[in-house]
Amino acid sequence: ALMFGFHFLENFNYPYISKSVSEFWRRWHISLGSWFRDYVYIPLGGNRVSPWLQYRNLAIVWMLTGLWHGASWTFVAWGAYYGIWIMLEKAFLGKWLEKMPVFSTVWTLVLVLVGWVFFRSETFPEAITYIQSMFVPDVIWDERASYQLVQNGVLLLVAFIAATPIPKIIGERLVVSLGRIGTTMQYGYAMLLLFLATSALVASTFNPFIYFRF
Incomplete structure (x- = not known):
């Protein structure tokens, strides 16, 4: 959008470093949260x-x-799930989490990952089966998990770092220190992202729009 001259308000602000569910939703899909x-x-x-x-x-x-x-019960459950946790944080849980910053970050991340299961599942049995595979010791790790880690380990590491403000901080310092060259690199990076995103869409054979689920 910026390359075409459009300036949008920030819509995501590193939500995966949040220390509570309430903070997560202040950082995730900011425009939607602001509207509601x-x-x-x-x-x-x-x-x-x-x-x-x-x-x-x-x-x-x-x-x-x-x-x-x-228009799906799994989406209703997903909304109720977050509503309950935010109510608990407002009642008493939020004060506890403030005293344990490291634990609260891990705790929030786990809750968010469970929430995404309901968001992406077509049915409740599918969601329960997936959650069991995440936490039940007998099925949490198998040959398939090992294969996926080997195949996607580098991508997982990159995603882990990119979910933090570290790349942004480094990028901003580089732009300032390199001056005009840094600005050129910044636009080159944006062009590269546009090319990669377009290539991924063209190469994929099935790209359903999420809101066609209505």
Whole structure:
């Protein structure tokens, strides 16, 4: 978009370094969260009402957020799942997590990964089976897992680093230190990403649009 002259507000702000589910949703899909806050949560009373009404408002927002993604019970469950965790954080869990920054980051990441299972699963049995494979000791690691780690280990490492602000910090310092050359490299990097993304789309034979699930 920037290469075509469009400037958009930041929509994702390193959500995978969040220390709570509430923080995750302040960092993930910021435009969607802002819309539901301004047009649903605040008109319902937001935080200016009693605690029980706040929980009601959160429940409504997250049920609607789930339905916004698709007309499926798994999406409704996904919205309810996050709504419950955010309510618990508002009630007492958030204060506990603030005292344990490292644990809270790992805890949040695990909760988010479980949430994505419901988001991507077509049915509840499929979601439960997948979650079991994530946590049950007997099935958490097998030959298939070893194969996938070998095949995608480098990609996993790159994704792990890219999910943190480290590349951005390094890139900004390089641009400043190299001056005009750094700016040229920045645009070259954007062109490279555009080329790789386009190549991936062209090479793929099946690219369903997620919101066609309605």
